[in-house]
Amino acid sequence: MALESGRRFIAHFDLDSFFVSVERLKDPSLIGKPVIVGGLSDRGVVAACSYETRRFGVQSAMPMKTALRLCPSARVIKGDYASYTHYSRLVTEVIGEKAPVMEKASIDEFYIDLTGMDRFFGCSQYVSELKQKIVRETGLPISYALASNKLISKVATNEVKPNGQTEVPFSQERSFLAPLLIEKLPGVGQKTAATLRAMGADTIGSLSKIPLTTLQARFGKGGIELARKANGIDDSPVTAYSERKSISKEDTFPQDTADGAFLLETLVRLTESVAFQLRRHKKLTGCVAIKLRYSNFSTVSHQAMIEYTSSDDLLLSTAKGLFAKLYDKRQAVRLLGVRLSHLIEGNQQIGLFTDTTENIRLYQALDHIRQRFGTDAVFRATGHTLNSDGKKNEE
Incomplete structure (x- = not known):
């Protein structure tokens, strides 16, 4: 189909519980079991945790003592950052070989700009095949979402993890975001969420209905950004990854x-x-x-x-x-x-x-x-x- 005016195709790929997934590659007996990666002492910190532990309330950056109190059966493994770096670079190479423009957003997150490729090759098929290639060549589970901008693709990826994939159709950005809790918006932490709830906004949809002047009065310039995000607007480009930076x-x-x-x-x-x-x-x-x-x-x-x-x-x-x-x-x-x-x-x-x-x-x-x-x-x-x-x- 022809490229619609102003339409972009942005995919967000996110390795699922990356540190834990690498440890499970090294030791398959950990598959399906609650796993915490971090400092071994009870005064250490949680660097990563499996989805099995998250059901008990365990989170990254949590004190290890707290995490083990929430999930006593968890297996604690000292992190191996050299291995994580190795696999991150391996995934980077796989994506870099196939993607026209790739941004390495973190050690386990990637954005790909496929704008214009829909003229020659279906973007949905492209990202699906890329996911299969990543899993085949690295053994790591990965989730992705395809949307019209980075914001929507990232939020959508988080909604389908682990090992999921989805696409948010063009012009459906606001309806996709509307039922989600306000914490699902990137950059909205506990303090901001509490303030928004006090203003009557529990969901992103309700946030989008708050007048811009009201958000500006409460959050200053940050209120403008909140309004844009709540309406699914994000013009930020996919910045090509370069090792020369x-x-x-x-x-x-x-x-x-x-x-x-x-x-x-x-x-x-x-x-x-x-x-x-x-x-x-x-x-x-x-x-x-x-x-x-x-x-x-x-x-x-x-x-x-x-x-x-x-x-x-x-x-x-x-x-x-x-x-x-x-x-x-x-x-x-x-x-x-x-x-x-x-x-x-x-x-x-x-x-x-x-x-x-x-x-x-x-x-x-x-x-x-x-x-x-x-x-x-x-x-x-x-x-x-x-x-x-x-x-x-x-x-």
């Missing part, structure tokens, strides 16, 4: 230096800075690179693929390992840089498999200080022996 920072020293301790301290400071930027933009990185420029202006660099993370500890460990391999102690250095690439969307995931809730709150508190007072407001002691000229303090 990066966050970087480098220092050119006032004087060339061969001081290894000074260089290591600079490395720590730079790494913590880019890691903070990573978390501030709610992203994870899958690749760390180090760059050195020597006094003769020769430049060398080295990179390493890592499991997706935003953790200072893992990034620092990788950066130090790269530096140790790259640094030639016989030459003076004039520039040192750190770059994080292969970026994907991802909320704070520091230590979900090993840290306690207290440690995670500490990281978040440090980031809050940096957000308010600047990147250099707080950092590790190993990065705190430099003066304002980039030279070592002698105190």
Whole structure:
């Protein structure tokens, strides 16, 4: 059929309970049983949970002690983020080979823009066959929805998980959303939902009937976005995934230096800075690179693929390992840089498999200080022996 004016075809693919699904690939005896992935101690945090545990009220980011109280029979498994990264990249390759435009929204979510393909190949058939290919080549269950925009496709995917597929016909966006609870809208958390219910909106349909002026008066600019979402309006594009996107920072020293301790301290400071930027933009990185420029202006660099993370500890460990391999102690250095690439969307995931809730709150508190007072407001002691000229303090 001919492409209708302004009509788009956007598919959203979401791997079902991704971490748990990978663990079940590794150990099939876990299939059908309640499974929690996260820290092994009762002071740890739930990184992911199977649908069998969700029926008991278990949720991601919940303290492990609470989760086990809700579902005592759950099998707790320490997370293996290296495996999750491997399978995420495998799915990315499968989709990337077939999709005209793919956005990797997170470690387990993908958007595909098929606009225009309906002229030559049925979009419904295309996404159905792509799902089968993903399952066949990776062994992972995945759900998808096809709709006219990213908002509708994401909400629809969530409605058919696990292992489901659906299509929301063009012009049916509002009727699809109308009966759903307001929490089903992306970005509507508990606080916003409570406020909307106090205003008489329990469902997305009832939210769509609230006058725009009323929503603006209560939520400011956010009220406009709520109104658009409630009416199924979303013009955001599918942004093509590129491994070249990066966050970087480098220092050119006032004087060339061969001081290894000074260089290591600079490395720590730079790494913590880019890691903070990573978390501030709610992203994870899958690749760390180090760059050195020597006094003769020769430049060398080295990179390493890592499991997706935003953790200072893992990034620092990788950066130090790269530096140790790259640094030639016989030459003076004039520039040192750190770059994080292969970026994907991802909320704070520091230590979900090993840290306690207290440690995670500490990281978040440090980031809050940096957000308010600047990147250099707080950092590790190993990065705190430099003066304002980039030279070592002698105190």
